[in-house]
Amino acid sequence: GVDILKSERSKSKISVDKLSDFLFTKEVIERQDRILKILQAEKVFDKSQNYFDGRVERFKTSLARAKKLRQLQVKHNWNRDEYMVANELISEPTPYGLHASMYLTTLEGQGTPEQHKLFLEPAQNYKAIGCYAQTELGHGSNVRGLETTATWNPEDKTFILHSPHLTASKWWIGSLGRTANHAVVMAQLIIAGKTYGPHPFVCQIRDMKTHEPLEGVHVGDIGPKFGYNTMDNGFLLLNKVKVPHINMLARFSRVDPETNKYVKPSSPSLIYGTLTWVRSTIVLQSGGVLARGVAIATRYAAVRRQFQDRDAPADANSENQVLNYTMVQYRLLPLLAATFALHFTGKAMMGLYQENQKNMNSEAAKTSNASRGPGPEETHSGSDLLADLHATSCGLKALGSTTAAEGLEVCRRACGGHGYSSFGGIGTWYADYLPTTTWEGDNYMLTQQVARYLLKSARAVLKGNAPNNDTTKIFTTFLQKQDMGAAHDVLGSDSDLVAAFAWRTSFLTFEALKHRDVEKNSWNSLLVDFWRLSTAHSQYLVVKNFYDALQSGSLRYELDPGTIDILHKLFRLYALNTLQQEASEFYSSAAVTVRQIQLARTKTVMKLLEEIRPHALSLVDAWNFPDWQLDSSLGRKDGKVYEDMFYRASELNPLNGLTVDPYPDSDILIKKDETAKFKSKL
Amino acid sequence: GVDILKSERSKSKISVDKLSDFLFTKEVIERQDRILKILQAEKVFDKSQNYFDGRVERFKTSLARAKKLRQLQVKHNWNRDEYMVANELISEPTPYGLHASMYLTTLEGQGTPEQHKLFLEPAQNYKAIGCYAQTELGHGSNVRGLETTATWNPEDKTFILHSPHLTASKWWIGSLGRTANHAVVMAQLIIAGKTYGPHPFVCQIRDMKTHEPLEGVHVGDIGPKFGYNTMDNGFLLLNKVKVPHINMLARFSRVDPETNKYVKPSSPSLIYGTLTWVRSTIVLQSGGVLARGVAIATRYAAVRRQFQDRDAPADANSENQVLNYTMVQYRLLPLLAATFALHFTGKAMMGLYQENQKNMNSEAAKTSNASRGPGPEETHSGSDLLADLHATSCGLKALGSTTAAEGLEVCRRACGGHGYSSFGGIGTWYADYLPTTTWEGDNYMLTQQVARYLLKSARAVLKGNAPNNDTTKIFTTFLQKQDMGAAHDVLGSDSDLVAAFAWRTSFLTFEALKHRDVEKNSWNSLLVDFWRLSTAHSQYLVVKNFYDALQSGSLRYELDPGTIDILHKLFRLYALNTLQQEASEFYSSAAVTVRQIQLARTKTVMKLLEEIRPHALSLVDAWNFPDWQLDSSLGRKDGKVYEDMFYRASELNPLNGLTVDPYPDSDILIKKDETAKFKSKL
């Protein structure tokens, strides 16, 4: 393995370090190196028994890690980003996961200054450990349908939190099962018999000393899962649990304790903002998530030799690297291209988001009293851009996480038999990532929001009162050229390639609009069309963002022409491969001709695979994953695949401590049990 | 849940029992009921802790189950089929898995009568437990590249089995890790310095009494996997281990101990036969494998309600069953159609295989001496049919197992959040099935064999010396009509629909032939084309077999017209949905027009979903899975989804025995550990 990878690396002229710097910046890379050293020095982060332990042990280890991580954060004074880097290097969900993310964020975003003092501060100092309890056994996507109630009691100015049915049990709540002593509980607010929809309430659930559940609280872990087993996702049934008035998070809406009246939020668009931010983060991460699988599979496929080439001269001696087979390239290299495409798209999205935040804040500053935080009324301006951003984040969250999750499985399977070994390192990573396709908006559900936005924009364009943004621009272009035809030179011109994707989105949008507004078809009957539309639009956005990234000035400044040329090829591979896979919509919209698709399919894509092949290893190296992070025998940077597989199987594997009696008619099952000597010690 | 499923069932007029009988026969269904009762009465088969145990515990339980199963087989005098039924009801791989399949089969098929007496008989009586050791750390697909050697020693008439490198270590060998005391080892036969390729050798590896490895044998379990963890897949390094002459399985080829000469097999086609049989079994099973996921997801989607219909009247009260959303139907119902398509295809394949065996045997009987088993020379006749059968089995194995594996994941994801719970029952089943896409021929690799066969057939058709079979028939039709065009009425006529699939296969075959024979492209450069071709051809075979099954006389005799009508709709859904997904090849081959595809996509398929929807529950009921087999909260036949989820989480889950100290600066990790009281006792 070692020699092969060396010679592979020497064959490409790409300057890996410069490309890494360009992708992540020098600063980020140095930060990662620094934190990696700190983690590796701690015994509790040793990964060598990860793949062997059962769930209870894995959870214990994970809690120990979560604690140590927090201690290190305090000791080294890590900020949020540094803490996240450490988390990513450890690469497993920990029982503090939802405390550190959703619990803190919700208190921060939805609490008043008084509530910050009361709830947020102890939480930030880990004096209280919390979680975010929204989903119930019976309701997830439909938040308005939640059954948990919070009934206002004017007598003693409290809320009574209650689970009226079994299906009202909170379910799936990360960190709730064994770890948290607090929860933000989303519950239907009821005042004087009237329901005002779901609102957030802080609720203590376990004793701060004994950690036993409080009275009226039935709480526990929901059991083993397909992945995510180091996290204690929990259930929670509340039996008329009283919380004081201050426990309803009141930044946006509240109950007036004097009048017992509901005070409603003036604009919901800031909450919108948080959702958009969370989804943008998922988009940004999806490239890196997928890149881990691509790095492992590409390195292994370079080390793995199997069969001689069928057309090789008869005296050829050694077997072919499987990465040389076009069938393997066709599976892996478009995914390699997708990692870059998603990375640049995520970056661009984050940029847009921040710019928009800035705009909103500066507008807010103009009108607001400096002595208080921005209130809901200030978030209204810029909401056109926010709507576009929100739809974009929905569509790209769905496309990005689906691409990453399904791509990881393609990578795993490309490794043949060894891909099934836990030492391969892809399977566990895949299973832990998979829920991302379902949470923060189920990927299929999200497509309805994208479609709704596109239909709305299309109607505005037709009416002539559309805001000026990219979406309305491509619709306008489409309407102008619709009858002339398009004639996109997708094989010759990159900008035409982008335009062909824009054309397809526009075509599908106006088709859907016709079905809905003219033919008056039911919403439900159009869901599949909407899903196709959202996918098409999101693919357009990825193609466009990748294209834009390649036009940037810093690119030309930081990278040499050879590397830039390969990035262009990756762009074309991503775009043309997507085009040929989704051919049907491209020809029926007349964005391209049947002949062009056939050429893309059988010639251009195959040519690009051949041209990118020599640089595959350097391109995955540029993602800069430390071996410690990948924790994979197949993906080792030095190529020592087989040695590492053998070592782990024969030296670390507790099952080998078991000597059995193999005969069916014997009463004895185990003759000798020495499994204990393999167990890791905390 | 209970009421919903009752009312669902009452809405469909399909006679579920009759359909079950038609699919499986009454006899098979009764057999299953009988065996199920026996298994349920044994404590060791209790499944309630399956999802909680770690690997070591799961393996122990699984070994105990394997033993009990064998005891029951002896007690009830079960034949092979009955044993298999029990295995499927238990639904997890056991440590006897490879003994009961590959070890026995190989001894049987490749041993001489003397070897049967010596090795097969004790193995059949479980006095010796074996495995089939072919794959090595460095070689799997390329069997000719195996590195283990078996060197003939003329001095003492022995073979010396040896692993010359680390990569020669046997790897992935089922039942080898902890259980087997024998192995069939595939090793390169070397006589007088010359290598004769891989041959099978019986090798004892552990002491029959102590079960400790013998001298020169380094053996163990290869570690945890993505699925298949109740099996002890093992590694094996042999250090110059001597075995006597009789240990080389000698039915087909052998070393003459007098002359020290190699005696080669006269025809390899019987081995061919076993491979074909194994793959046909996989095809037959794929429908049922997928049906489990479809049954679970369909039942859950009928129980699960989420959101009100957007176009529902404002006063509508209850939420919609998610099975009513077209987006959910579009994901599940084509898979439901695929379960039937694969089932009928598998049946037809098995029928062809058996017919062919009969032909070969009767030809063999004519020429052979009755006092001995059929020798290799008798297997030559009928080899044309066998070649067709072999290619068919390769293609359908790849398509069937890919469809089942990927379909299961679609089903799991269709269950939203709860699909991730192990109690859902799809995840574990999926992970255990997944290796089927890689073993018995990696699904991508197999497509090369299919393409090779199709190219060969096409050349024969062009030359006019083709055998008469279905493949050559569709090629001939294509060549005749090629210039007139096809005009298949795919939306109006079922036989035209089949013909359109045949047309596409033929078109792709002659395209590939041109690339290879005229343009002289390298084999490697055509692998992606070959994969597409094989997929297309296999889809044609499934569509054709489904169609043929619907023409059968017994169908009309056993089923009422209403049920037959629904089966026809399932046929059309499978075929038209495949057609629209693979649109590109259908229009570029001019098998259909762009307009037809657009109609299929946006109208016909959607209409079929609507028509099949009311019968979905009855159709999955017809698969006749006992709840005990599915072991799924979501897929319970009675619809008690939430009660069962809650019961398992709160009553059976050992993690809930752990009370932690949640604070990062506390030295204590666990305050109280009561996990033991949840543990199952063997």
Ligand SMILES: Cc1cc2nc3c(=O)[nH]c(=O)nc-3n(C[C@H](O)[C@H](O)[C@H](O)COP(=O)(O)OP(=O)(O)OC[C@H]3O[C@@H](n4cnc5c(N)ncnc54)[C@H](O)[C@@H]3O)c2cc1C
């Ligand atoms: C590992 C994990 C961790 C989680 N952590 C948390 C947490 O910390 N806190 C928390 O509150 N929640 C958490 N969740 C819950 C998660 O947010 C929900 O599971 C998710 O929102 C999906 O909702 P659901 O399960 O109700 O799916 P459902 O809405 O029931 O969806 C079921 C199926 O129906 C389809 N469907 C539903 N409605 C429609 C419609 N109108 N049109 C078309 N199709 C439809 C969906 O696409 C899906 O296929 C977690 C989930 C997982 C798996």
Ligand SMILES: Cc1cc2nc3c(=O)[nH]c(=O)nc-3n(C[C@H](O)[C@H](O)[C@H](O)COP(=O)(O)OP(=O)(O)OC[C@H]3O[C@@H](n4cnc5c(N)ncnc54)[C@H](O)[C@@H]3O)c2cc1C
């Ligand atoms: C759970 C499990 C149980 C098993 N049990 C047994 C057992 O009991 N006994 C036993 O002997 N074996 C067993 N195996 C091994 C199994 O048969 C092999 O893993 C399988 O044959 C694949 O071979 P490989 O791993 O060498 O893949 P490789 O051949 O190394 O394939 C790696 C990748 O390269 C591609 N590739 C390779 N060659 C080519 C080519 N010429 N053209 C194009 N692409 C190519 C493949 O498609 C794949 O993506 C088991 C495997 C698993 C996962």
